[in-house]
Amino acid sequence: MKTTTKFSTLHEATNQFLYSSLSQSLSSASTTKQLHRIHSIIITLGLEKSSFFSGKLISKYAQFKDPKSSFSVFHQVSPTANVYQWNSIIRALTHNGLFTKALGFYGKMRKLDVLPDKCTFPSVINSCAALVDIEMGQVVHENVLKMGLGSDLYIGNALVDMYARFGCMDEALKMFDGMPERDVVSWNSLISGYSANRYWVEALKFYNMSRMEGIMPDSFTVSSVLPACGGLVNVKEGELLHCLVEKIGLHGDVVVSNGLLSMYFKFNRLVEARRIFYEMVVRDTVSWNTLICGYSQMELFKESIELFMLMVNRFKPDLLTITSVLRACGHLRDLEFGKFVHEYMKKGGFQSDVTADNILIDMYAKCGDLLASREVFNRMMCKDSVSWNSMINCYIQHLNYDEVLKLAMIMKVDMKVDSVTCVMLLSVSTQLADKELGKEVHCDIIKLGFDSDVIVNNSMVDMYAKCGLINDSLKVFENMKTHDRVTWNTIVAACVQSGDFTLGLRMINQMRTEGVMPDAATVLGILPMCSFFASKRQGKEIHGCIFRFGFETDVPTGNALIEMYSKCGSLKNSIQVFDRMKVRDVVTWTTMISAYGMYGEGGKALRAFEDMKATGVVPDHVTFVAIIYACSHSGLVEEGLACFDQMQKDYNLEPRIEHYACVVDLLSRSGLITKAEDFINSMPLKPDASIWGSLLSACRSSGNILVAERVAERILEQKSNDTGYYVLASNVYAILGKWDQVRMIRKSIRARGLKKDPGCSWIEIKRRLYVFGTGDKFFEQFEEVNKLLGIISGLMAKEGYVADLRYVLHDVEEDEKRDMLCGHSERLAIAFGLLNTEPGTPFQIMKNLRVCGDCHTVTKYISMIMQREILVRDANRFHLFKDGTCSCGDHW
DNA sequence: CTAGGGTTAG
Numbered sequence: 001m002k003t004t005t006k007f008s009t010l011h012e013a014t015n016q017f018l019y020s021s022l023s024q025s026l027s028s029a030s031t032t033k034q035l036h037r038i039h040s041i042i043i044t045l046g047l048e049k050s051s052f053f054s055g056k057l058i059s060k061y062a063q064f065k066d067p068k069s070s071f072s073v074f075h076q077v078s079p080t081a082n083v084y085q086w087n088s089i090i091r092a093l094t095h096n097g098l099f100t101k102a103l104g105f106y107g108k109m110r111k112l113d114v115l116p117d118k119c120t121f122p123s124v125i126n127s128c129a130a131l132v133d134i135e136m137g138q139v140v141h142e143n144v145l146k147m148g149l150g151s152d153l154y155i156g157n158a159l160v161d162m163y164a165r166f167g168c169m170d171e172a173l174k175m176f177d178g179m180p181e182r183d184v185v186s187w188n189s190l191i192s193g194y195s196a197n198r199y200w201v202e203a204l205k206f207y208n209m210s211r212m213e214g215i216m217p218d219s220f221t222v223s224s225v226l227p228a229c230g231g232l233v234n235v236k237e238g239e240l241l242h243c244l245v246e247k248i249g250l251h252g253d254v255v256v257s258n259g260l261l262s263m264y265f266k267f268n269r270l271v272e273a274r275r276i277f278y279e280m281v282v283r284d285t286v287s288w289n290t291l292i293c294g295y296s297q298m299e300l301f302k303e304s305i306e307l308f309m310l311m312v313n314r315f316k317p318d319l320l321t322i323t324s325v326l327r328a329c330g331h332l333r334d335l336e337f338g339k340f341v342h343e344y345m346k347k348g349g350f351q352s353d354v355t356a357d358n359i360l361i362d363m364y365a366k367c368g369d370l371l372a373s374r375e376v377f378n379r380m381m382c383k384d385s386v387s388w389n390s391m392i393n394c395y396i397q398h399l400n401y402d403e404v405l406k407l408a409m410i411m412k413v414d415m416k417v418d419s420v421t422c423v424m425l426l427s428v429s430t431q432l433a434d435k436e437l438g439k440e441v442h443c444d445i446i447k448l449g450f451d452s453d454v455i456v457n458n459s460m461v462d463m464y465a466k467c468g469l470i471n472d473s474l475k476v477f478e479n480m481k482t483h484d485r486v487t488w489n490t491i492v493a494a495c496v497q498s499g500d501f502t503l504g505l506r507m508i509n510q511m512r513t514e515g516v517m518p519d520a521a522t523v524l525g526i527l528p529m530c531s532f533f534a535s536k537r538q539g540k541e542i543h544g545c546i547f548r549f550g551f552e553t554d555v556p557t558g559n560a561l562i563e564m565y566s567k568c569g570s571l572k573n574s575i576q577v578f579d580r581m582k583v584r585d586v587v588t589w590t591t592m593i594s595a596y597g598m599y600g601e602g603g604k605a606l607r608a609f610e611d612m613k614a615t616g617v618v619p620d621h622v623t624f625v626a627i628i629y630a631c632s633h634s635g636l637v638e639e640g641l642a643c644f645d646q647m648q649k650d651y652n653l654e655p656r657i658e659h660y661a662c663v664v665d666l667l668s669r670s671g672l673i674t675k676a677e678d679f680i681n682s683m684p685l686k687p688d689a690s691i692w693g694s695l696l697s698a699c700r701s702s703g704n705i706l707v708a709e710r711v712a713e714r715i716l717e718q719k720s721n722d723t724g725y726y727v728l729a730s731n732v733y734a735i736l737g738k739w740d741q742v743r744m745i746r747k748s749i750r751a752r753g754l755k756k757d758p759g760c761s762w763i764e765i766k767r768r769l770y771v772f773g774t775g776d777k778f779f780e781q782f783e784e785v786n787k788l789l790g791i792i793s794g795l796m797a798k799e800g801y802v803a804d805l806r807y808v809l810h811d812v813e814e815d816e817k818r819d820m821l822c823g824h825s826e827r828l829a830i831a832f833g834l835l836n837t838e839p840g841t842p843f844q845i846m847k848n849l850r851v852c853g854d855c856h857t858v859t860k861y862i863s864m865i866m867q868r869e870i871l872v873r874d875a876n877r878f879h880l881f882k883d884g885t886c887s888c889g890d891h892w
Numbered sequence: 893c894t895a896g897g898g899t900t901a902g
Binding site for chain 1: 893894895896897898899900901902
């Protein structure tokens with residue numbers, strides 16, 4: 001009896017020794033080989049079905065990413081599995097990403113009436129969170145409460161995390177607040193939830209609260225808060241965190257360092273980002289990806305590609321690396337390298353990925369290879385909305401709008417239309433100025449419920465404005481719940497473009513009262529207003545803002561500045577901006593050419609045109625309008641005709657009606673009326689009012705009344721909506737003394753519901769704008785102005801001036817005609833300028849219509865008699881009057 | 893039980 005006891009004790013002792021040493025080697029197994037060896041020992045000893053070893057084995061196989069083996073171990077015990085074994089298999093499946101299966105096992109376990117314990121739930125909750133299975137999540141939460149496990153710390157943490165992943169931060173916070181006990185993981189779960197849902201402010205708030213409560217942050221805390229600092233561009237808090245990382249020694253953690261790297265890129269702080277990367281002891285794929293992507297975000301695309309090459313040699317890139325570098329290829333229009341990366345992808349055995357394919361579509365589109373884009377698109381096994389949108393975007397870039405609409409139709413049927421699709425279709429409507437299409441898209445937007453999306457609304461505001469429906473634009477604007485900076489910029493530009501400067505200014509004020517800071521785009525929107533009023537002072541102020549913002553060398557901004565200065569009478573400043581620009585596009589050159597044109601500098605315009613071609617910028621339709629116009633205003637007939645030829649022969653551009661109008665202008669302005677008429681008769685397009693208008697105004701200034709009358713008839717046949725042409729025709733009849741015809745035209749303007757633009761001129765003196773209408777009598781200093789004009793009249797008569805009464809368009813007596821000429825708005829503005837500026841100093845006035853011939857002559861006299869340089873900007877161009885001559889050389 | 897990097901549009 002005693003021996004047996006001894007023996008049994010010994011046996012137990014041996015067993016105990018075996019157990020503990022086996023358990024130890026199982027825990028410390030670090031290779032699959034070791035694990036398999038220990039597994040076979042366990043089998044040999046018949047311990048495989050023991051609760052302890054089966055559970056351990058299941059967990060261990062899960063650690064080695066071998067859920068199949070976990071499953072086979074569990075399978076052998078499953079009929080009689082206890083809660084420990086069930087917990088092990090559920091945890092194993094969860095850790096290997098098999099969430100649906102994990103939940104399935106939880107279901108089976110409950111069916112078999114195995115009672116879960118507090119170790120069961122964290123994994124189950126995890127699986128619900130990962131699958132975003134809200135319904136199941138709530139059921140599990142109820143189970144937890146029923147079992148009285150509601151105050152368990154680990155389960156509570158898992159629940160906070162789950163609700164955060166569902167995007168329900170309110171629920172997550174409620175859960176968090178209800179926890180009787182909290183640790184750093186609870187705080188981390190809450191903070192990372194806010195961070196992942198991009199609630200940056202809350203993430204930072206709760207981080208600071210955790211610090212107040214004396215919680216010591218760990219690597220998880222830091223890597224959740226860093227994105228918030230980046231997202232808010234909160235440099236101060238970011239740097240504090242960086243210090244903290246160094247102080248408590250977290251910089252060895254890859255995730256933390258990667259977070260710092262990403263944050264510094266968001267701050268555009270390349271030097272720090274680089275330092276972090278080079279000082280990292282351990283780097284992983286994410287580190288490289290963050291670096292490569294960061295360089296791309298800072299538009300350092302070449303460097304980003306170089307880094308990719310460096311990485312390939314020492315580290316296997318993943319799909320995210322590939323997509324980052326493909327993006328860089330797209331921006332660089334580097335088709336060759338793009339194809340290389342595509343090949344690398346095919347050979348590297350990357351499994352097909354929707355995002356990667358989407359970027360391929362975009363990359364090929366940016367590189368101009370539409371067919372390659374389409375091939376990728378066609379071969380995609382599953383396409384998401386982004387795929388379709390990217391493909392549509394390709395066709396938009398290639399101006400193939402038919403295909404855009406075709407794809408959009410299919411998307412509509414497949415219910416794939418999202419807000420981005422709508423924005424792109426709105427942009428198509430804008431580009432085609434197609435109101436009907438725009439309205440159709442607007443209807444779809446309402447039907448699909450995208451009408452609360454800010455970007456969509458901004459696009460609608462822009463679309464309606466650019467389609468000429470400013471009232472619809474304002475209606476959309478007013479219905480919007482929130483206005484962001486882009487909204488304001490869009491509506492300001494819309495008002496300015498529609499000519500409602502008062503409303504534009506009011507919008508700017510409202511924007512400022514709502515605390516929205518203007519940016520480069522705001523400024524771009526109001527520059528045309530300065531151009532219109534020729535307010536160089538305000539233009540310069542805005543230029544100052546642009547300079548402070550650092551956008552001066554931005555291409556569209558530079559272009560707008562050149563235009564503004566040229567329209568404000570300072571060709572010199574235009575040239576200065578032009579010279580400072582490092583990159584010049586076709587618009588830059590074209591704007592500069594038309595600037596030269598407006599100042600009658602045809603020779604310089606031609607020089608710029610040659611320089612432009614020499615630098616490889618290809619002229620477009622607008623460039624040719626500008627250059628022919630410039631020739632026309634300088635009397636360079638041969639050169640202008642040569643450009644018209646070149647446009648068709650060298651650049652394969654089909655001349656549009658505006659080009660024909662320019663050529664008619666070019667010929668007739670130089671007195672070649674017959675040639676101009678022949679040209680009109682030979683043109684393939686049907687001449688419209690603009691063509692006849694060019695010819696007519698030239699006839700009038702050259703006194704060719706016979707042709708003029710014939711042309712006036714043709715103009716009236718056009719039934720144009722532009723009152724300018726009616727006025728032009730009526731002028732001809734006025735000169736001929738055919739007052740019945742004049743009255744008839746006035747009547748027909750009224751009958752068509754049109755209004756003649758009243759002539760007005762203005763001048764800016766000491767930051768104030770003074771506006772004068774024709775025949776105005778009620779303005780400051782009216783008496784003085786009238787007296788001065790009388791004195792000047794006397795002096796002019798002595799110099800031999802005779803009033804040109806043909807410019808009076810009313811059937812009145814000659815004396816009265818003389819008075820009417822004196823009441824022309826430009827003359828009032830000039831007299832006012834003479835009175836209110838220092839003697840001998842130059843000044844500038846503006847007129848909304850073309851300057852009248854008699855006033856042109858009078859201004860020449862005034863510049864001589866009063867010894868003043870007077871710059872006059874009319875609707876077309878500049879006239880610089882000096883010593884009795886005008887810079888336009890009477891070409892205007 | 894908790895963390896990081898990628899795509900289309902105004």
